Amino acid sequence: xxxxxxxxxxxxxxxxxxxxxxxxxxxxxxxxxxxxxxxxxxxxxxxxxxxxxxxxxxxxxxxxxxxxxxxxxxxxxxxxxxxxxxxxxxxxxxxxxxxxxxxxxxxxxxxxxxxxxxxxxxxxxxxxxxxxxxxxxxxxxxxxxxxxxxxxxxxxxxxxxxxxxxxxxxxxxxxxxxxxxxxxxxxxxxxxxxxxxxxxxxxxxxxxxxxxxxxxxxxxxxxxxxxxxxxxxxxxxxxxxxxxxxxxxxxxxxxxxxxxxxxxxxxxxxxxxxxxxxxxxxxxxxxxxxxxxxxxxxxxxxxxxxxxxxxxxxxxxxxxxxxxxxxxxxxxxxxxxxxxxxxxxxxxxxxxxx
Amino acid sequence: xxxxxxxxxxxxxxxxxxxxxxxxxxxxxxxxxxxxxxxxxxxxxxxxxxxxxxxxxxxxxxxxxxxxxxxxxxxxxxxxxxxxxxxxxxxxxxxxxxxxxxxxxxxxxxxxxxxxxxxxxxxxxxxxxxxxxxxxxxxxxxxxxxxxxxxxxxxxxxxxxxxxxxxxxxxxxxxxxxxxxxxxxxxxxxxxxxxxxxxxxxxxxxxxxxxxxxxxxxxxxxxxxxxxxxxxxxxxxxxxxxxxxxxxxxxxxxxxxxxxxxxxxxxxxxxxxxxxxxxxxxxxxxxxxxxxxxxxxxxxxxxxxxxxxxxxxxxxxxxxxxxxxxxxxxxxxxxxxxxxxxxxxxxxxxxxxxxxxxxxxxxxxxxxxxxxxxxxxxxxxxxxxxxxxxxxxxxxxxxxxxxxxxxxxxxxxxxxxxxxxxxxxxxxxxxxxxxxxxxxxxxxxxxxxxxxxxxxxxxxxxxxxxxxxxxxxxxxxxxxxxxxxxxxxxxxxxxxxxxx
Numbered sequence: 001x002x003x004x005x006x007x008x009x010x011x012x013x014x015x016x017x018x019x020x021x022x023x024x025x026x027x028x029x030x031x032x033x034x035x036x037x038x039x040x041x042x043x044x045x046x047x048x049x050x051x052x053x054x055x056x057x058x059x060x061x062x063x064x065x066x067x068x069x070x071x072x073x074x075x076x077x078x079x080x081x082x083x084x085x086x087x088x089x090x091x092x093x094x095x096x097x098x099x100x101x102x103x104x105x106x107x108x109x110x111x112x113x114x115x116x117x118x119x120x121x122x123x124x125x126x127x128x129x130x131x132x133x134x135x136x137x138x139x140x141x142x143x144x145x146x147x148x149x150x151x152x153x154x155x156x157x158x159x160x161x162x163x164x165x166x167x168x169x170x171x172x173x174x175x176x177x178x179x180x181x182x183x184x185x186x187x188x189x190x191x192x193x194x195x196x197x198x199x200x201x202x203x204x205x206x207x208x209x210x211x212x213x214x215x216x217x218x219x220x221x222x223x224x225x226x227x228x229x230x231x232x233x234x235x236x237x238x239x240x241x242x243x244x245x246x247x248x249x250x251x252x253x254x255x256x257x258x259x260x261x262x263x264x265x266x267x268x269x270x271x272x273x274x275x276x277x278x279x280x281x282x283x284x285x286x287x288x289x290x291x292x293x294x295x296x297x298x299x300x301x302x303x304x305x306x307x308x309x310x311x312x313x314x315x316x317x318x319x320x321x322x323x324x325x326x327x328x329x330x331x332x333x334x335x336x337x338x339x340x341x342x343x344x345x346x347x348x349x350x351x352x353x354x
Numbered sequence: 355x356x357x358x359x360x361x362x363x364x365x366x367x368x369x370x371x372x373x374x375x376x377x378x379x380x381x382x383x384x385x386x387x388x389x390x391x392x393x394x395x396x397x398x399x400x401x402x403x404x405x406x407x408x409x410x411x412x413x414x415x416x417x418x419x420x421x422x423x424x425x426x427x428x429x430x431x432x433x434x435x436x437x438x439x440x441x442x443x444x445x446x447x448x449x450x451x452x453x454x455x456x457x458x459x460x461x462x463x464x465x466x467x468x469x470x471x472x473x474x475x476x477x478x479x480x481x482x483x484x485x486x487x488x489x490x491x492x493x494x495x496x497x498x499x500x501x502x503x504x505x506x507x508x509x510x511x512x513x514x515x516x517x518x519x520x521x522x523x524x525x526x527x528x529x530x531x532x533x534x535x536x537x538x539x540x541x542x543x544x545x546x547x548x549x550x551x552x553x554x555x556x557x558x559x560x561x562x563x564x565x566x567x568x569x570x571x572x573x574x575x576x577x578x579x580x581x582x583x584x585x586x587x588x589x590x591x592x593x594x595x596x597x598x599x600x601x602x603x604x605x606x607x608x609x610x611x612x613x614x615x616x617x618x619x620x621x622x623x624x625x626x627x628x629x630x631x632x633x634x635x636x637x638x639x640x641x642x643x644x645x646x647x648x649x650x651x652x653x654x655x656x657x658x659x660x661x662x663x664x665x666x667x668x669x670x671x672x673x674x675x676x677x678x679x680x681x682x683x684x685x686x687x688x689x690x691x692x693x694x695x696x697x698x699x700x701x702x703x704x705x706x707x708x709x710x711x712x713x714x715x716x717x718x719x720x721x722x723x724x725x726x727x728x729x730x731x732x733x734x735x736x737x738x739x740x741x742x743x744x745x746x747x748x749x750x751x752x753x754x755x756x757x758x759x760x761x762x763x764x765x766x767x768x769x770x771x772x773x774x775x776x777x778x779x780x781x782x783x784x785x786x787x788x789x790x791x792x793x794x795x796x797x798x799x800x801x802x803x804x805x806x807x808x809x810x811x812x813x814x815x816x817x818x819x820x821x822x823x824x825x826x827x828x829x830x831x832x833x834x835x836x837x838x839x840x841x842x843x844x845x846x847x848x849x850x851x852x853x854x
Contacts, residue, residue: 057714057716058611059607059608059610059611059715059716060607060610060714060715060716060745061610062714082613105555105560111554112554115528115532116554116555118560118563119528119531119532128803128807130803132803132807134801134803134804134807135801135804136804136807138712138779138780138781139714139779140712140713140714140744140745140746140779140780140781140784141524141525141712141743141744141745141746142520142524142529142712142741142744142745142746142781142784142785143712143781143783143784144517144518144567144781144783144784144785144786144787144788145781145782145783145788145792145796145799145800146788146796146799146800146804146808146826146827147564147567147568147572147808147811147812147827148518148531148563148564148566148567148568149564149807149808149811151531151560151563152559152560152561152563152564154560154563155555155559155560156559156560160559171615172613172614172615173613175613191473194473194475197584198496198584199587200587200652200653219656220652220656220659220660222653222655222656222659223652223653223655223656226653226655262551262553262554262555263553264474264476264551264552264553265474265475265476265552266471266473266474267474267552281554284553284554285554305551305552305553306551306553307551307553307556307557309557321557321558322557324557324558327541327545327547328547328558331541331547331561331814331815332558332559334813334814334815335559335561335564335811335814337810337814338807338810338811338813338814339807339810339811350558351558
């Protein structure tokens, strides 16, 4: 287990020095998700030594930890108290930290059923691009004092601040979990899952690999057993869901480049794009492998109300997110400036020009 | 009740020609009745749900279309006129209080439910639609919209977005932020953009997080896409009486620590129990120090099992009486007293002032005891109803507005209660927003660099500071005047800023 080490002051001093010198910083946790976004630049600012739990109250459903703390350690501590991180942050390579989980804003298979990383964020302490140690949100479920700066950090890839501490809502672990596989067509499968849900099935995972629907049920033993009865299918190893979360399924290993498409419920990409696809989040998160024409892929996603991004591999000097253009880009740039006027925090990681 | 203007000189620095404004607004509104400038008619707009604060705007504007909203904002941006947007006007924090130099932009005509897509569980609504109307429209499909503020019969979705509204069920089903997918926003320069997405996320910064709870200070919301959930299969409501507040508080922690997340978990103190019982005759145990109302939902078998588990837990924490509603009528009666708690208190006092702080639940008895001491110090009664599951307190301070000075004393007591919430690690507002009401207490919760960070974010959307100025985020001047300026390490932050 890692030590409790408060490096807030040295991190703040590093950023303040960078503000004075104008030198860009690359915020580095364990590096398990360093592939995400555009190629990082800047002098390394390590956060992995900044570790430890600041506060954990199981009966309050709140955990606050320093951002260098490993997710694996947090999950163990939570498990010991019968609780969990509901958004199942991916731990690519098993080394992920709390700071990386929030900065990337990635969520695991339970996301449509239990909420996204940003949904579980209650508060944070960060060093902004002016070198100030500031605190937003808090450790309570309901808090509307000031703008929700904490949730804004989720997915910002460290471009708005160096996260020092994050407070998260945690939840009880389910009494029982069960993984099932069913022979169902993609189109039928996701509609069917919605129906099962409406009939009370405690679904916390719904993915389709092109051939089969993989389903996870989690909840009270009574609820899981009743749903199992209603749904049928054959049991499979729960490990499938860990491997899906961390991209360790054989399918992911085979992909030289990985693309991600997010879609509204009940919408789909054209069939011709899905020949090498793995669908999670009940069809709302589509993983595509291999060569893709980014702009064509994004057009296809946008046509049904979604968006695409280049997730892993490929040219990281190029844009990895679709260009929002116009007023959007203008607001994004303004937000970046509001937090980091000198442009020293992970510049270029999210967008080429800031 | 004595009305007082609560804007500081700082907040009233706008200079423009009023006749010019009114003439130009008249040109862009198709309906001549959509522009109100005579004082008598404007009286209807001078206060929101917090009637202690009154302020006439220069004009009230009631656009019919998004294009009109765009045109109005363009004019205000050009002339530098403050804009206060309002839905149903039920804000309890004066978040929709007019600005003396500004227009009140009423979205009451944006009251249509545009689409209920039952299969995809998404509804698109205009901001003036009432919260409850969304669930009513979804009910035929077995669906509902989860956030259910107690004012849901009257409050509008636009206001819910502005305040990140919650409700009785939010510990389990989340707040507005968890249930809104996308908003259509008109910026102060009249641009329309969609923020968020029906997809699980949108590229780039999570601007939806910035907009929800921003109290109308970043843009004007003209359409909202919300997530609908399937109705729970069954619900069971229980009521438990406890001999002390501590026992009730421990029972709440015990239930949650045991792995149960109730659909609703509410607490009332003895004064609230008595007031509610006198009003609705729900059959509440009037001698109890506190009661808990607990709603469990899920499949029938699950709920039955949880009900037994919760009963046992409540007993072990010293409940003197546990009732389980056997019929829907009984369940309704259990809830009736809680839901009528505010009007019930209205019957026992000429006026009351509703506070809204959140605390870590473990400090519940400390906070309640210290509130009692404050109540005695100020000679004002305090009645407590609150969302026990999430630590959101609603102390009601009873006063008489006709007694000179009593409103001011009430406000001071309210402020002390909020500062107490901050002191134990909580916040000055759980769900009502800061608005104009709690703006001074923001100085106690946030340091000058934090306040300045909020202002910087505000400038990203509204560089001229025209949207709802003077609310939610206090200026350093205001904090200095309020006497709550933080001084870190003996150095006054931002020494170059003029303070008075």
